Amino acid sequence: MKNLAIAAAVTLMFATVAAADTSAGTLTVTGTVASSINLTIESAGGTTSGTGTAAATSDLGSISKYSSAPTGFTLARGASDWTLSSTIGVKVDQANLTSTDYSLTAQLGSAPASGVVWKLNGSTLSDSAATTLTSTGTYASTGSYSWDVVVADSAAAAAIDNTINFTATSN
Amino acid sequence: MNMRTSLPVGTALLFLAALSLLPASSILAGGRRRAVAVSPPSSDLAIAFVDAGQTADGMLDAGTMAARPRRGAMGAAMTVRTVAIRIGAPSREARGTATVRAFLETPDPHCAIRIDGIVLGAAPRVIRRNAPIGIATVYRIEIEVPLSAPEGALAGTIGWEVTTD
Numbered sequence: 001m002k003n004l005a006i007a008a009a010v011t012l013m014f015a016t017v018a019a020a021d022t023s024a025g026t027l028t029v030t031g032t033v034a035s036s037i038n039l040t041i042e043s044a045g046g047t048t049s050g051t052g053t054a055a056a057t058s059d060l061g062s063i064s065k066y067s068s069a070p071t072g073f074t075l076a077r078g079a080s081d082w083t084l085s086s087t088i089g090v091k092v093d094q095a096n097l098t099s100t101d102y103s104l105t106a107q108l109g110s111a112p113a114s115g116v117v118w119k120l121n122g123s124t125l126s127d128s129a130a131t132t133l134t135s136t137g138t139y140a141s142t143g144s145y146s147w148d149v150v151v152a153d154s155a156a157a158a159a160i161d162n163t164i165n166f167t168a169t170s171n
Numbered sequence: 172m173n174m175r176t177s178l179p180v181g182t183a184l185l186f187l188a189a190l191s192l193l194p195a196s197s198i199l200a201g202g203r204r205r206a207v208a209v210s211p212p213s214s215d216l217a218i219a220f221v222d223a224g225q226t227a228d229g230m231l232d233a234g235t236m237a238a239r240p241r242r243g244a245m246g247a248a249m250t251v252r253t254v255a256i257r258i259g260a261p262s263r264e265a266r267g268t269a270t271v272r273a274f275l276e277t278p279d280p281h282c283a284i285r286i287d288g289i290v291l292g293a294a295p296r297v298i299r300r301n302a303p304i305g306i307a308t309v310y311r312i313e314i315e316v317p318l319s320a321p322e323g324a325l326a327g328t329i330g331w332e333v334t335t336d
Contacts, residue, residue, distance in 0.1 A: 020335050023258070025218030026276055027329040029284065029314060031233030033248060035322040038240040054240075093245040095238030095318040 035097040039168045042142045045072030045086025060084070063160075065153065084149045088120070090133075091142040092168045099170040102137040105130035106145075109163030115155025118162060119148040130167065137168065215259040216269065218331055221307045233314045233325065248316040255307040258333050262305030269333040271299045271308075276330035281320035284329065285313040295332055302333070 039054055046058035060070040065082040069075035073086045092102050106120050108127040118125045121133050133145055220229055236248040258269050272295035273286050284291045286298050302308050
């Protein structure tokens with residue numbers, strides 16, 4: 001009889017353990033993945049801030065034909081003009097994209113000061129049309145582009161401030 | 172003269188053991204919501220998504236997701252949503268507690284889903300213990316798309332399970 005009582009107790013315990021109740025539901029998740037590319041200025045001559053972002057600023061300070069070149073530039077004096085030379089590093093990253101390369105163009109933000117010419121990769125920039133720097137840019141790799149500012153001896157002593165707008169387009 | 176007294180004790184124990192298995196096996200075989208005296212009725216555990224702002228009828232739209240530029244690199248696209256889930260009928264006070272588990276019932280190979288930081292997979296994982304029954308609980312759902320995933324539509328289903336504690 002004692003054994004029967006123990007067995008009954010075990011039986012009740014088992015039934016209690018098995019009493020957990022369960023329920024289920026579902027949540028459907030939807031969304032759309034959009035491809036994207038991102039351009040950053042990695043380097044430039046002058047005292048540069050904002051590298052690694054899409055909006056860098058390079059300060060050349062006060063420049064003249066017969067003084068020393070600004071940081072990161074070389075200075076070449078010609079018969080009737082002088083040229084400051086440096087490079088600009090541009091990187092383009094991509095995400096969720098099947099494209100293998102990109103095209104890069106540059107355009108001045110405003111008309112250059114009289115007697116001043118801006119060049120990238122040897123091509124003269126203007127504010128009216130974009131100049132193609134490459135049609136086969138490699139993603140995630142910093143491309144280096146030669147940057148020249150040619151100042152005529154006849155140019156007025158004034159600020160030469162300008163903006164170079166880069167545009168990358170996936171191929 | 173008396174069969175009860177002549178029944179061997181061992182046989183009686185076997186009989187009782189067999190009886191005890193009957194309710195247990197019916198619970199296990201049914202899988203879900205078998206009513207037992209000590210458990211709440213099955214409707215008391217129904218899962219309801221009550222956050223109408225971001226989920227409706229068990230649907231969560233992550234919207235358009237794009238990779239985010241970070242300094243020096245691109246970061247994976249990620250969307251964060253919160254959902255409020257109520258177990259059972261609403262009540263002012265908890266009518267017990269339950270363990271909440273979740274898993275990817277229909278996975279999308281192009282994204283990872285985390286709930287409260289727990290990465291979901293094919294097997295149910297415990298998301299919360301002691302979740303109150305009758306009171307909505309908020310969960311943070313993160314949907315992350317790696318840079319290598321192709322653009323296009325995402326679709327997956329999160330399976331939820333609640334079990335009374």
